Amino acid sequence: MDDIYRQQIMDHYQHPRHQGELQNPTRREHDSNPLCGDSIYLDLNIDDEGTVQDCRFHGEGCSISQAAADMLCHVSRGKSISDLAAFDKDDMLKLLGIPLGPVRLKCGLLAYKILKVALVKHAMGTDGVEPHDGLKPPSQ
Amino acid sequence: MDDIYRQQIMDHYQHPRHQGELQNPTRREHDSNPLCGDSIYLDLNIDDEGTVQDCRFHGEGCSISQAAADMLCHVSRGKSISDLAAFDKDDMLKLLGIPLGPVRLKCGLLAYKILKVALVKHAMGTDGVEPHDGLKPPSQ
């Protein structure tokens, strides 16, 4: 039953759609899982209306961290930041579809964590106010 | 079988022969077992020939530490310091005659330890030389 998800993960891993860098991202955010060496950069182009016009990732890591990043870019493109504020941990895990133990959970959620931080910084950077509730950086 | 020794310990404890202080001891030495509150002073009168002319103890503590001190005073009186150098831990334990666990061993050996230190100090004090082998302070 997991197999279809696994195949999908392998597919995103081996044939990523959104890997690469943006030329002039409005925001570039990075994070890593030092324990396993996963490291991801997320580039975002967010327009004045707060819509994610484009989204790309690069970096290194295991199939799960890379596939998760690719899937997340796919989901994010064209979404408004308030749509994305509603996208939570569980949604990310549902997207991946396979059960993850405590260690690999970190791989699966790395890109998600980066996106959340990027959106918070964006919110703070553009209007200088504290992020509203939906945009708090997720606690580790 | 231990009973005769126990009776003897109780007898020394309840009717000590050598409890008290010497008027002008040539050496007074003190030590304690802080964990249980045993505390003993040993007064010695050692003459120029190195003979223990008199020996008394005072202080507080359990039956074993007090009886051991009393017994040790008894043994020491009239002995030369070289005789006493040969008197070792095992002799002290034999004198007590009952098996002692690791904690009460410290009670049983407190007076013995004090005597050994006193003799070493005496040796160092009188002729200013390092104590010879038989007079090393016992390691804890």
Place this chain on the structure above:
Amino acid sequence: MSRADFPIFNAHPELIYLDSAATTQKPQAVVDALSSFYSKSYATVHRGVYPMGERATELYEGARAYVAEFLGAKSADEVVFLRNATEALNLVAEAWGRPNLGPKDRIVTTIMEHHSNFLPWQRLARQTGAELVVLPVTGNGQLDMEAARRELQAGASVLAVTMVSNVLGTVNPIACLAAMAHAQGAVVVVDGAQAVAHRPVNVTQMEADFFVFSGHKAYAPTGIGVLWGRSELLAQMEPFLVGGEMVNSVSLKKTTFLDPPHRFEAGTPAVAEAIALKGALEYIKNIGFDSILGQEAALLELLLTGLGQIPGVSILGPEGHLREGLVSFLMDGVHPHDISGFLGEKGIAVRAGFHCAQPLHEALGIPATVRASIGIYNTEDDVRTFLRGLEDARALFTGERQWTTSTASR
């Protein structure tokens, strides 16, 4: 009743164990928790990307969450696993205290502290120049609240106080002390070593800033202790020990550390012990504090009454005031060591000495005491046999009776 849960009484059916304030015996459930973890799920935590490693991590982190709940903490991230209460108190003194205290600061503690909640502050005070203020006890063995109020109002940066005295049995009014301390901006460090197995603890309600305890006094294995700390404080603190398992990234130039609680758990932790600690706390919860408080109070009453009837016995600690199920006492003319040695040979385990509270003994002007302390497995018979043994010891050591074979054997 619960005596049957403890295998030690199977091996020693006659054993009367009245030294639970030193360390408690272990229920079968805790012994089994260890065996079962080692036999079925053993692996290192936080690292293994294989199912057994993930399972071990879940068990370990699950134990942390359970401890947090047991203590009424807001989050599992506030719970740090260490070796014992002593290590936890040292960690607070060093990692929180040392960088925050200087010659202008006052460290307030009490004369009834266990060495483990006294020495770390004594050393810190000496080395930082902070003033060490030691609150006295009243004639009734309670903390002198008047002095507490006065000294705290004079300014305090830390209040380090035990929830329950391991010598007097006094239960201190922590919430009240914490309120007074917080009014001065002091950080409140509570030593819960004698409390967790015997009465409900809620760190949030008592408004502590740090709270520590040892597993081995709460029916759990040796080798595991807990530091609970308010997350804002833990977050500001530098690591205490450094090494594997607590880093974010390490390089020759720059090293960064994990967030609490892992920042404070350097090296491979006591995984099995933490998991078995959860088992022990579950055991306590299952019996329930209502039942524990009731049972222990009844035995304490019996103990206090019985001791009061033995000539020459004087009892330490508060009268007619909330107290823990432990009693320290003196007997005229009989050295504590002799009492505990004599009872020990009769299979009755009680403690003699300073109970790691020498300053208190010094302040009270007494050399050493005997302490009988109650655990979940004790019965009325235990207390009665102990009291009879004590009578025998008195008769014998005061010379009222001679030592005979029948005296010595039980």
Place this chain on the structure above:
Amino acid sequence: MSRADFPIFNAHPELIYLDSAATTQKPQAVVDALSSFYSKSYATVHRGVYPMGERATELYEGARAYVAEFLGAKSADEVVFLRNATEALNLVAEAWGRPNLGPKDRIVTTIMEHHSNFLPWQRLARQTGAELVVLPVTGNGQLDMEAARRELQAGASVLAVTMVSNVLGTVNPIACLAAMAHAQGAVVVVDGAQAVAHRPVNVTQMEADFFVFSGHKAYAPTGIGVLWGRSELLAQMEPFLVGGEMVNSVSLKKTTFLDPPHRFEAGTPAVAEAIALKGALEYIKNIGFDSILGQEAALLELLLTGLGQIPGVSILGPEGHLREGLVSFLMDGVHPHDISGFLGEKGIAVRAGFHCAQPLHEALGIPATVRASIGIYNTEDDVRTFLRGLEDARALFTGERQWTTSTASR
């Protein structure tokens, strides 16, 4: 053969455990040592004047004596029981290093150290102003002895070095390094975490000054580690943690401490764990290092040969040189995490990551590695199944083969 001694393989007959460098499984004898102590002789140590307390003390101090003998130490008083190797290394850095080092001193260590033997020195160097010198490895994964000689001759106050690298498997020539270090008056701190379970250790012969290891990597429980130190050095050191059980006498004015080793064991120690550690070392001694060395070398050979035949695999660590039964490697195009995750689902436990040796990975310019490591219970079949699993992982993650149900299940 010895696999049958380990209950984990009873619970999981198919388990292939190749992560012994992280932590070892426990033989029944060790699990039994814990149960039996808790069920028959449990009490606190050094205090109880009752037979069970005395028995527990004898067992605990007996374990210390056994560890001393196992390490070839001169005296049991040189053995301190702590939580793990990490705590032991922190203790050395803080209690010996901090008061003895300053801006003129050089701390020499190596790039192959585990974080636990690196971070305490990195922190100490920063805070005292001492210089931290990190010796490199050669292209063949050995310690660069030329650099070692040069740097030590340039002056050194400490040499902190691992006996066996937990990533490269390299066995370092400790006696030779110690001689060079001592010629400069340096103190030699040896991290024996990866050694004690696999090869004979003699601290006297290797002329170490401090030697540390963790029980859990030597078939013993979690929560117990050992610091061995030369008695002259231990005697000069102030306590690290302070509290109960390590004092001579305490008062408001003056506190004095016990002699080593107890000076360094504040609070109630991990009594049961120390006793079970003795059980584990006895287990090792009974099998014998001749047999262990032979068996592990044979499996290592098989492992190295097999890995060498898989396309795209590159092996870390020395070739044709003494090495431990552990191999870290990389596979072209497949992330270490995926390898270990994939194998994990097949019941094969290997580790992926930096293995708490990030500086080494950084120096070698590699992101993370997979590590397979051998214990006393491993068989040739284990290694063969592992190698087959690795082939499958390669085929799958490089896209040579598609993910199917048959790939995933074993």
